[in-house]
Amino acid sequence: MTEDIHQVFRMDNGVLAFRFTATVSDRASLAPRERLGTPARLKLWLLAAEFDVADVSSTDLEDAVELREAIYRIGSAIAAGEKPDSGDVRTLNAVAAAGHAKAALQHEHAGWHLTETAPVKDALGVLATSAIHILGGPDRSRVKNCEGPGCAGLFLDTSRGANRRWCSMNTCGNKVKKSRLAVS
Numbered sequence: 001m002t003e004d005i006h007q008v009f010r011m012d013n014g015v016l017a018f019r020f021t022a023t024v025s026d027r028a029s030l031a032p033r034e035r036l037g038t039p040a041r042l043k044l045w046l047l048a049a050e051f052d053v054a055d056v057s058s059t060d061l062e063d064a065v066e067l068r069e070a071i072y073r074i075g076s077a078i079a080a081g082e083k084p085d086s087g088d089v090r091t092l093n094a095v096a097a098a099g100h101a102k103a104a105l106q107h108e109h110a111g112w113h114l115t116e117t118a119p120v121k122d123a124l125g126v127l128a129t130s131a132i133h134i135l136g137g138p139d140r141s142r143v144k145n146c147e148g149p150g151c152a153g154l155f156l157d158t159s160r161g162a163n164r165r166w167c168s169m170n171t172c173g174n175k176v177k178k179s180r181l182a183v184s
Contacts, residue, residue: 009035009045012168016049017131018154021072022167029150036065042120050111051123060120067095067124071131075154078135079145092128092135099125148172 013019023035023045036042039056042064046053070088077084101122102113114122134143134156142157146167155167166172 008041009048010168010171011048012170013153013155014158015130015134015154015156017071017127017134018075018156019049020045020068020127021075021154023068024072025153026150027072028152036061036068046120046123049123051114051119051126053114053119053123056120063095064120064124066091067128071127071135072154074131074135075143076145076152078140078143079154084135092131095124096128096132097125099123099128101126146172 010022010025011019013022025033025035036045039058039061042061043053043056046056070091073088074084074092099122100115100118104111104113112123112126134140139156142162144155144157144164146153146155147165148167148171151167151172153167153172155164157164
């Protein structure tokens with residue numbers, strides 16, 4: 001894989017599950033951009049997220065996209081103060097239950113031991129569990145959709161006043177501020 005991970009994927013979200021949902025960019029625009037179009041791209045993202053997988057199949061990609069979209073829809077519903085779709089919740093719970101990854105300390109860093117038989121399923125289980133902890137935990141009222149033009153990405157608002165508007169000041173926040181300066 002010769003692609004630069006940081007040019008292909010946004011890895012700056014503090015919530016692993018929301019980092020995964022950012023594999024679709026410009027969700028609120030007329031032309032959302034899919035970044036997991038092939039099994040090789042999913043493998044690249046998993047490696048960037050520090051999941052060591054040797055191979056990714058087309059079925060793995062379909063499962064990953066289904067999980068990603070369920071997480072996104074649940075997060076967006078919570079951000080809007082609505083009840084998440086029960087089918088999405090079932091998908092999230094089933095994927096979390098199917099994974100068998102074990103947390104491990106490796107070279108002084110937290111990591112994951114994935115099974116040899118189903119490493120992608122295990123990694124997806126970790127992503128689903130990450131989503132469950134945020135979407136069902138005490139900070140669920142701080143889940144928001146980015147207000148940046150075209151973005152709508154999920155983020156956890158950790159600001160003191162819970163008044164953050166953008167998924168990242170370095171991307172969407174700067175775009176908004178630059179556009180305001182151009183108009184002035």
